[in-house]
Amino acid sequence: MDFKDKVVLITGAASGIGEGTARLFSQHNATVVLADQNVALLEQVAASLPAERTWAKQVDVSDAQAMKTLVQEVVDRFGGLDVLYNNAGIHHQGDVTRTALEDWNRVMAVDVTGVFNGCKAAIPELAKRKGCIINTSSVSGVGGDISMAAYNAAKGAITNLTRAMAIDHGRQGIRVNAVCPTMTASGMTKDMLADDATVKHQLDRVPLGRIATPEDIGKAVLFLASDYAGFVTGVNLAVDGGVTAANGQPLYEG
Ligand SMILES: NC(=O)c1ccc[n+]([C@@H]2O[C@H](COP(=O)([O-])OP(=O)(O)OC[C@H]3O[C@@H](n4cnc5c(N)ncnc54)[C@H](O)[C@@H]3O)[C@@H](O)[C@H]2O)c1
Numbered sequence: 001m002d003f004k005d006k007v008v009l010i011t012g013a014a015s016g017i018g019e020g021t022a023r024l025f026s027q028h029n030a031t032v033v034l035a036d037q038n039v040a041l042l043e044q045v046a047a048s049l050p051a052e053r054t055w056a057k058q059v060d061v062s063d064a065q066a067m068k069t070l071v072q073e074v075v076d077r078f079g080g081l082d083v084l085y086n087n088a089g090i091h092h093q094g095d096v097t098r099t100a101l102e103d104w105n106r107v108m109a110v111d112v113t114g115v116f117n118g119c120k121a122a123i124p125e126l127a128k129r130k131g132c133i134i135n136t137s138s139v140s141g142v143g144g145d146i147s148m149a150a151y152n153a154a155k156g157a158i159t160n161l162t163r164a165m166a167i168d169h170g171r172q173g174i175r176v177n178a179v180c181p182t183m184t185a186s187g188m189t190k191d192m193l194a195d196d197a198t199v200k201h202q203l204d205r206v207p208l209g210r211i212a213t214p215e216d217i218g219k220a221v222l223f224l225a226s227d228y229a230g231f232v233t234g235v236n237l238a239v240d241g242g243v244t245a246a247n248g249q250p251l252y253e254g
Contacts, residue, residue: 001226003030007078011061012088014041016186020214021221035059061088061114071121081125083225086115087136096149104150111154130173134224137178139240159236166234175233177224182240184212207242
């Protein structure tokens with residue numbers, strides 16, 4: 001895979017899956033635009049990538065005007081946009097009764113409206129270069145979890161938005177797909193993965209028997225962004241070690 005002369009915009013690029021994916025795109029010769037609200041981490045990641053093919057910009061994806069400005073700046077700087085990877089996201093623990101309205105609203109603003117804002121700003125530019133969109137949904141966007149009401153609702157929205165946008169924008173030559181990771185080592189899961197019981201419960205459910213790395217997810221993103229996926233659109237690709245292959249019954253021989 002070679003992304004030479006391709007311009008790739010990645011949100012949530014300062015940490016975890018976004019960072020790992022940005023590094024992979026960069027290793028495969030892409031020009032990479034790193035967007036994140038965490039400016040300190042963003043600068044660290046940017047400094048470790050080739051200066052001539054890297055640009056970092058602080059942005060809050062929930063801010064529609066900021067996303068519009070960002071896309072315009074990318075086009076002014078690099079001449080166009082080929083890949084939008086909507087990856088920034090936040091998590092919130094709690095069932096509906098234990099989710100404050102402001103927490104619900106913030107999860108929706110970042111995880112759902114953030115994707116909407118990125119797509120709305122980028123589609124006119126992607127259409128010019130027959131580009132593509134990849135969203136980070138989750139296994140939590142294809143089934144329910146315990147005590148993740150807002151996150152399940154948000155990722156479920158992304159799963160179906162991915163399908164809807166694939167239909168709406170296919171004739172413009174824009175492919176729209178999503179990756180659906182299971183638990184992946186990142187900033188978001190650092191505390192969970194520090195707890196042995198949580199790790200054991202997770203590993204019991206993963207046929208491939210390990211926690212995902214950001215690169216596991218990033219490799220699937222690169223595939224979806226590449227010509228190898230030229231006839232693939234509207235797909236929510238499980239990158240989950242087999243978690244969603246199960247029907248829910250216990251994964252042990254009795
Ligand atoms: N880690 C997992 O187990 C897992 C599993 C499935 C899906 N995901 C999804 O993967 C994506 C990446 O998360 P991660 O696990 O790498 O976590 P992470 O916390 O390491 O990275 C998320 C990044 O998004 C940035 N971000 C958060 N809100 C933002 C905003 N409003 N504007 C701009 N940037 C913002 C953060 O600063 C951070 O750098 C998220 O959408 C998450 O829901 C994660």
